[in-house]
Amino acid sequence: MIAGIDLGTTNSLIGVYESGFPTLLADSEGKRLIPSVVFYPENGIPVVGREGLRMQALHPERAAASVKRFIGRRFGEEETEALSGPKGSPVTLPINGKNLTPEQVSAEILKTLKVVAEERLGTSVNRVVITVPAYFNDAQRAATRRAGELAGFVVERILSEPTAAALAYGLDRLQENSKVAVYDLGGGTFDLSILRLDNGVFQVLSTHGDTRLGGDDLDEAIAGLLLREAGITALTLEMKVRLKEAARAAKELLSNEESTAVLLPFMEGSKSLEVPLTRSQVEEICGPIIARTRAHCLRALEDAGLKSEEIDQVILVGGSTRMPLVQRLVAEIFGKQPNLSQHPDEAVALGAVLQGAILEGNLRNIVLLDVTPLSLGIETFGGLMNVIIPRNTTIPTKAGEMFTNAVAGQSGMKIIILQGERELAGDNWTLGSFQIPFPPLPKGAARVGVQFSIDADGILQVLARDTVTGSEKIVEIQSAVEVSDEAVEAMLAGSLEHAIEDMDARIFTEARLKAEEMLPAVKVALEQFGSELPESEVLDIREKSSEVQAALASKETTRLNQAISSLDDATQTLATKLIERGMG
Ligand code: ADP
Ligand code: MG
Numbered sequence: 158m159i160a161g162i163d164l165g166t167t168n169s170l171i172g173v174y175e176s177g178f179p180t181l182l183a184d185s186e187g188k189r190l191i192p193s194v195v196f197y198p199e200n201g202i203p204v205v206g207r208e209g210l211r212m213q214a215l216h217p218e219r220a221a222a223s224v225k226r227f228i229g230r231r232f233g234e235e236e237t238e239a240l241s242g243p244k245g246s247p248v249t250l251p252i253n254g255k256n257l258t259p260e261q262v263s264a265e266i267l268k269t270l271k272v273v274a275e276e277r278l279g280t281s282v283n284r285v286v287i288t289v290p291a292y293f294n295d296a297q298r299a300a301t302r303r304a305g306e307l308a309g310f311v312v313e314r315i316l317s318e319p320t321a322a323a324l325a326y327g328l329d330r331l332q333e334n335s336k337v338a339v340y341d342l343g344g345g346t347f348d349l350s351i352l353r354l355d356n357g358v359f360q361v362l363s364t365h366g367d368t369r370l371g372g373d374d375l376d377e378a379i380a381g382l383l384l385r386e387a388g389i390t391a392l393t394l395e396m397k398v399r400l401k402e403a404a405r406a407a408k409e410l411l412s413n414e415e416s417t418a419v420l421l422p423f424m425e426g427s428k429s430l431e432v433p434l435t436r437s438q439v440e441e442i443c444g445p446i447i448a449r450t451r452a453h454c455l456r457a458l459e460d461a462g463l464k465s466e467e468i469d470q471v472i473l474v475g476g477s478t479r480m481p482l483v484q485r486l487v488a489e490i491f492g493k494q495p496n497l498s499q500h501p502d503e504a505v506a507l508g509a510v511l512q513g514a515i516l517e518g519n520l521r522n523i524v525l526l527d528v529t530p531l532s533l534g535i536e537t538f539g540g541l542m543n544v545i546i547p548r549n550t551t552i553p554t555k556a557g558e559m560f561t562n563a564v565a566g567q568s569g570m571k572i573i574i575l576q577g578e579r580e581l582a583g584d585n586w587t588l589g590s591f592q593i594p595f596p597p598l599p600k601g602a603a604r605v606g607v608q609f610s611i612d613a614d615g616i617l618q619v620l621a622r623d624t625v626t627g628s629e630k631i632v633e634i635q636s637a638v639e640v641s642d643e644a645v646e647a648m649l650a651g652s653l654e655h656a657i658e659d660m661d662a663r664i665f666t667e668a669r670l671k672a673e674e675m676l677p678a679v680k681v682a683l684e685q686f687g688s689e690l691p692e693s694e695v696l697d698i699r700e701k702s703s704e705v706q707a708a709l710a711s712k713e714t715t716r717l718n719q720a721i722s723s724l725d726d727a728t729q730t731l732a733t734k735l736i737e738r739g740m741g
Contacts, residue, residue: 159284159313159517160274161509163321164263164301166225167344167372168476169193170506171270173278174514179325179507182277190476190502191273194222195265197253205269214398219253221262223345226368228259228304229297236368260304267308285310286513288505291317291350291364313516319350320359321508322474326499329357335469336362338457340487340495342450343475343502345371349454351461351468356530356642363460365453372405372477375443379404379434382442383419387430396424408443411436412479440482447483454490471495476502529554530645533609533617533637536573536582538563539666545609548578552615557608559624561601563670569594570605572621574634578652580659581666588634593621595628611637665714672705672721679728686734694730701727 161179163170168190172181181189186207196209197219204212213220226236233244240248249256267287274282289301298315305312319339323329328337337352337359348366352359380400384392392400399421407419411434421430458465471491477483478501487495499507514520529552534544537560546556562570570593577585595603604624611617617637622629652659679702687695701724708717 158278158280158282159286159513160282161321161506161511161513162267162270162285162287162305163318163506163509164225164266164287164289164304165193165343165505166223166346167193168502169266169270170503171274171282172506172510173274173282174510174517174519175278179510179514181503181506181510182274184273185276191266191269193225193266194220195224195262196220197255197257199253203265205265214395214402217394221250221252221257224250224259224262226345228263229294229300230259260300260307263301263304264307267305267310271308271310283309283311284313284513286314286316286509286516287312288316288318288321288509290346290348290366291319291361292348292366293317314512316509316512317350317361318474318505319348319352319361319364321506321512322472322499322504323352323359323508324511325504325507326470326472326496328470328472329354329359331469333357336461336463336467338454338468338471338491339474340450340454340471340478341366341474342447342477342483343371344477345369345373347371347450347453347475349450349457351457351463362463363457365457365460367449367453370446370449371475372408374446375408375439375477376401376405378442378446379408379439382438383430383432383434386432387424389424389428389430392424400424400430407434408439409476409479411439412481436481443480443482447480447486451486451490465491468493472499472504473497473501474504529611529637530640531576531648532578533588533611534575535560535607535619536575539670540582541663541666542575542577542580542582542585545607546611552611555608555610557606560605560607562595562598562603563600565600566597567600567603568597570603570621572607572619572630574617574619574632576637576640577648579648579655580663584651584655584659588617588637589619589632591621591630591632593623593628593630595623595626598625615639661714665712665717668714668717668721669709672709672717675721675724676702676705679724679731682728682731682735686731686738689734690730694727698724698727698731 160173183189191206192210194209196204196212227248230237230248232242237248302312322339323337335354339350341348346368347370350364351362353362403419410417416435418433424430473495529550532544532548533546537543573590574588575585579585606622608620617634620631705720705724708720
């Protein structure tokens with residue numbers, strides 16, 4: 158089992174793919190979002206999550222929050238301004254008299270997620286996919302991987318958050334080349350990424366954002382408003398914490414309600430804070446902060462060389478996008494309604510779970526690929542490729558063709574299923590073969606229908622039916638759509654490189670088949686009617702036949718085609734006689 162983890166700045170989540178569905182797992186309090194806060198008590202083991210958040214309120218110096226900002230950073234780099242240490246060396250955080258690395262702190266969060274998952278599932282969870290922002294550099298990704306290893310995980314993949322979100326929204330099923338904008342406003346960061354679907358895989362075209370812009374800023378602004386309204390000035394640290402918590406709760410509530418009241422007893426001496434709050438008040442105060450995301454969206458579009466009209470889908474990620482104000486702004490910037498089909502603060506984790514399932518093979522790669530990567534067909538007489546479903550056909554699809562026997566008295570047909578772009582069957586890949594029997598018939602009298610169908614899961618079914626007897630056979634091939642990118646590239650390169658010789662080989666084969674059919678027929682006709690023709694004509698036919706034989710042996714396509722057409726001309730009288738006799 159490979160679990161998926163969203164290791165967020167504010168909240169983290171873990172999920173697994175279970176009996177066909179991606180599921181996010183809840184902790185003992187029934188909550189799926191686990192605050193990314195680690196509290197280090199004087200003695201004893203670190204406390205993570207909601208409990209850590211509560212203790213942080215009392216002893217902020219012993220807690221580590223938002224460490225994602227520092228992971229993989231060195232002193233002196235951006236984000237590290239508040240920390241002091243030797244410039245250029247990896248950052249450490251002074252907590253409770255110790256210097257901890259961001260990896261160590263993150264590992265505590267990951268360990269907690271591991272426990273949550275293992276308790277829910279009753280099995281050990283050792284392999285994971287962990288997401289990181291698209292703008293994370295190699296050092297930040299490597300440090301995140303190390304944090305996973307410190308927590309006792311095998312990190313199967315580090316996945317970009319916007320890509321994970323797009324997977325969760327099911328956008329891998331969009332048309333090839335579709336463009337997706339991912340607007341992610343979380344607790345402390347904002348980023349906008351533009352993705353393009355390329356061969357079933359999302360490419361990040363551009364990403365822009367602000368690592369100091371998120372829900373926390375809104376909480377701060379709302380807390381300020383509450384204080385002004387209540388006329389309170391002096392606050393202890395503990396009161397500040399309580400106020401900010403109340404502001405956040407009110408903000409979240411007002412995403413669904415029009416109004417609320419904030420009540421905090423004993424804020425200043427015996428004075429309580431009691432303030433009614435409406436959504437429009439919150440929108441007024443948050444508006445300017447949220448409006449700062451607009452410039453980043455425009456920059457990201459510009460960097461991707463796209464206009465907003467060219468974006469096919471806009472998806473929302475991060476808890477703060479639950480605010481109607483944010484949704485309106487996004488709709489206005491991109492000129493289209495954002496997709497609201499997923500929980501924005503769970504989409505990244507859900508995508509990580511799906512990626513884990515794909516890596517494990519539980520979810521067929523078809524999730525990422527909805528066209529046939531290469532042509533599918535069967536081998537026909539003479540060893541040629543006969544395409545039935547061309548490359549790049551959207552699935553599900555169905556196509557068929559009728560085939561006949563090339564040899565008289567043949568008692569069945571071998572169906573060889575091929576995949577590839579080459580003219581000769583032998584240069585393509587054989588996916589399978591089977592025999593469809595039929596009673597011996599004259600040449601060209603058998604009628605075998607062959608139908609290829611590919612379902613939405615990418616499974617190819619090949620059906621062959623002898624229409625004379627009605628007997629049929631079906632085979633199923635699992636791997637017709639799952640082909641590695643490298644194999645597809647190699648096949649396409651090969652077909653380009655050999656295009657001319659392949660075409661020549663096909664024309665020669667077709668000529669050879671014709672010659673091999675003609676020579677015995679001419680021989681039989683001469684035996685029957687030779688005596689009725691002038692001797693010179695018989696001699697001429699014999700000569701032209703030998704030339705066809707020689708041309709066949711020479712393997713020269715032009716010579717063979719010329720020889721065939723001379724023999725054709727020379728046998729006109731003979732052919733007429735054959736037809737007359739046949740009719741008689
Ligand atoms: P991150 O990706 O930064 O770890 P999340 O995506 O979990 O964080 O977002 C957390 C932020 O979302 C917090 O600021 C929280 O207050 C905010 N949030 C959560 N739910 C709502 C809501 N209903 N309305 C407004 N903001 C919300
Ligand atoms: Mg996030």
